[in-house]
Amino acid sequence: MSDSRTTLKQLKEKMSEFVREREWEQFHTPKNLSMSIAIEAAELMEHFQWLTVEESKNLPPEALADIGEELADIVIYALSLSNALDLDLSETILAKMDKNTRKYPKDKVRGKSHKYTYYQESKD
Amino acid sequence: MSDSRTTLKQLKEKMSEFVREREWEQFHTPKNLSMSIAIEAAELMEHFQWLTVEESKNLPPEALADIGEELADIVIYALSLSNALDLDLSETILAKMDKNTRKYPKDKVRGKSHKYTYYQESKD
Amino acid sequence: MSDSRTTLKQLKEKMSEFVREREWEQFHTPKNLSMSIAIEAAELMEHFQWLTVEESKNLPPEALADIGEELADIVIYALSLSNALDLDLSETILAKMDKNTRKYPKDKVRGKSHKYTYYQESKD
Amino acid sequence: MSDSRTTLKQLKEKMSEFVREREWEQFHTPKNLSMSIAIEAAELMEHFQWLTVEESKNLPPEALADIGEELADIVIYALSLSNALDLDLSETILAKMDKNTRKYPKDKVRGKSHKYTYYQESKD
Numbered sequence: 001m002s003d004s005r006t007t008l009k010q011l012k013e014k015m016s017e018f019v020r021e022r023e024w025e026q027f028h029t030p031k032n033l034s035m036s037i038a039i040e041a042a043e044l045m046e047h048f049q050w051l052t053v054e055e056s057k058n059l060p061p062e063a064l065a066d067i068g069e070e071l072a073d074i075v076i077y078a079l080s081l082s083n084a085l086d087l088d089l090s091e092t093i094l095a096k097m098d099k100n101t102r103k104y105p106k107d108k109v110r111g112k113s114h115k116y117t118y119y120q121e122s123k124d
Numbered sequence: 125m126s127d128s129r130t131t132l133k134q135l136k137e138k139m140s141e142f143v144r145e146r147e148w149e150q151f152h153t154p155k156n157l158s159m160s161i162a163i164e165a166a167e168l169m170e171h172f173q174w175l176t177v178e179e180s181k182n183l184p185p186e187a188l189a190d191i192g193e194e195l196a197d198i199v200i201y202a203l204s205l206s207n208a209l210d211l212d213l214s215e216t217i218l219a220k221m222d223k224n225t226r227k228y229p230k231d232k233v234r235g236k237s238h239k240y241t242y243y244q245e246s247k248d
Numbered sequence: 249m250s251d252s253r254t255t256l257k258q259l260k261e262k263m264s265e266f267v268r269e270r271e272w273e274q275f276h277t278p279k280n281l282s283m284s285i286a287i288e289a290a291e292l293m294e295h296f297q298w299l300t301v302e303e304s305k306n307l308p309p310e311a312l313a314d315i316g317e318e319l320a321d322i323v324i325y326a327l328s329l330s331n332a333l334d335l336d337l338s339e340t341i342l343a344k345m346d347k348n349t350r351k352y353p354k355d356k357v358r359g360k361s362h363k364y365t366y367y368q369e370s371k372d
Numbered sequence: 373m374s375d376s377r378t379t380l381k382q383l384k385e386k387m388s389e390f391v392r393e394r395e396w397e398q399f400h401t402p403k404n405l406s407m408s409i410a411i412e413a414a415e416l417m418e419h420f421q422w423l424t425v426e427e428s429k430n431l432p433p434e435a436l437a438d439i440g441e442e443l444a445d446i447v448i449y450a451l452s453l454s455n456a457l458d459l460d461l462s463e464t465i466l467a468k469m470d471k472n473t474r475k476y477p478k479d480k481v482r483g484k485s486h487k488y489t490y491y492q493e494s495k496d
Contacts, residue, residue, distance in 0.1 A: 003212050006214035007129060012127060030181060031179075032421060035420070041414070042415070045411055049407050071216065078199050085192070097196075159293055160297060174275050255375060256378055266473065270482055278431070293406040293407060317464070319454065321468065324469065359395040
């Protein structure tokens, strides 16, 4: 499995080279890249737009391949934005995960959706 | 730098554990996660909404920290969707990057935006 | 009911005045407004993120009020973009509705989702 | 100009009939419609993705026609959501505009972007 040996640095460097070779740094500005991520996120959503939540769990193989590509596009632009901002992405992710772990104590939120938790909090 | 040693598998497993401990698999369905990614992408965009493209390249440090967190949220949900779909994310990303490399030959698109390229293609 | 007597022109003029009085034309450029609409659309989605499709049909009154405000924000920015582009919005909407009526003949698509129709078309 | 005589009720009824004739009420649930609006908003953004803010103010006529259609799609789904929620859309819009007028006093925010205003507020 590629995920077990591929680091974020390897992916970021490959993306950085792709952008540099095309002289696309001028377009890959933070503002534009934030739009790109949102656009690709919408293309991902399009696959689920008319499905029930249940149906979205049982996708035909062709749909799965298309969905994988959309998800890749999102992460590719996220990598490019990390490059543009000179950000250590995995460090940022791990810090955010730690924050979420504290924000949603497992014994308190188990089996309840985030939203439900929010509602509870605002009632307390 | 954490990015040089952190693999996607490590991040995916950490996220998987976070979701499992909270029994949130029932909410983290593909349809819902595609919405989550789009919602976080919009929160990222919000930071750039009223800036010029140039201003977005010179961000104050506090903005940069907030932006990093929003970007982390996007990738965190992307990791969760990879888990839900049982997808090898780096393989999918590398395959898409190869596709993009063929689709946009560097000698043809150098210094031109993607969009310009599309226009050219439709004229040919 | 206000909808039965309020024209799009009245709403567009009210918005135009709001923007002009604040000298916000410089920020309400087409690029920025397209981002604003997407950001407000995500805020609307946030209310439905963890609900089933069914649950989204039975909303508590407080949720309904919040959702109405998010929807209003979307249309408000759409009005501002119509102003910025000097667009006759209702004419554009009516033309698009006519196009959709021809694209999705009622006897062919009845009871099938848009997506299903797309799949069928690609098979034909 | 069509905007000077077309009411929101006329547009909502035309949309309601379109949906009913296709038996699409089952798909046009609030959750799905919120996704549809976000998807169409992203398609609108796509036109501006690689443009500078300035360039987005000087669009070629063909781009303008496409952009009008994307904007129409957004408002069409907003009308359908108003129908699904049984919402008086213009009343909701006018109430939100009043709220914004109070939130952003013209003498205080003139010539400053919303964001700048937020920053100021948080400093006060």
